[in-house]
Amino acid sequence: MLVSRRTALKQVLFVSAGLAILPSCLHDKKPPEFKVKNIDLNSDEEATLISLADVIIPGGEKPGARQVKADQYAMTIMDDCYPKADQEKFKTGLQAFQKEWKKGDDTFLKKMEETAPDASPASSFYHTYKDLLIQGYTGSEYYLTKVFPYELVPGRFHGSVLVNKG
Numbered sequence: 594m595l596v597s598r599r600t601a602l603k604q605v606l607f608v609s610a611g612l613a614i615l616p617s618c619l620h621d622k623k624p625p626e627f628k629v630k631n632i633d634l635n636s637d638e639e640a641t642l643i644s645l646a647d648v649i650i651p652g653g654e655k656p657g658a659r660q661v662k663a664d665q666y667a668m669t670i671m672d673d674c675y676p677k678a679d680q681e682k683f684k685t686g687l688q689a690f691q692k693e694w695k696k697g698d699d700t701f702l703k704k705m706e707e708t709a710p711d712a713s714p715a716s717s718f719y720h721t722y723k724d725l726l727i728q729g730y731t732g733s734e735y736y737l738t739k740v741f742p743y744e745l746v747p748g749r750f751h752g753s754v755l756v757n758k759g
Contacts, residue, residue, distance in 0.1 A: 627665060629672040632680050641691045642668065642722070648702065649723055650730050658726050661736070666729030667722060686718025 626639045634642075642664060650658035658664055671683055693715055694701055702719075710720035730736060737743045 627668040627672075629668055631672050631677070632668070632684060638687055638691065641687065641694065645694075645719075645722065646726055649726055655740075656735055658730055661730055661733035663726050663729030663733060666732070667725035670725055670729075671721075682714065683718055683721060686714035686716075686721075689713065690715040690718050 626643060627634060643659065646658040646664035646667075650663065652658075652660050671680060675683070690705075705716055705719040708716045710717055731741075
């Protein structure tokens, strides 16, 4: 069976194109949890942020930080509103926090609570992330409708209220 040069080149081209595309088809990469543009997070760092959010405001009978998406709020605010220097400080603090937290010390978070925010990069990260989580949780729809219902200023008008003499 004779094969022409044109047919052989076509087959080599198709095989090489298939081999070039194959790794992208086989790569099982899940989409990132946080949609951030300015902070480059890998999957381990995302997992650390998610588990820390669950520890700071855990779920249960009432929704936690993950259920009301306070963790996504915190990362969006960090990505969009903080200057580049603070974002880099946050990222280095996250890496330092991650190294210490993976050691499995149960008292590590208590130590973080007791330290000042500027004591170390890990402490700075922890306090910043915790503050953003709390801000996101207290601004969530669940919190403002079920826990602490919001009333417009000046509030309710009670026209006929008895006044007691002092």
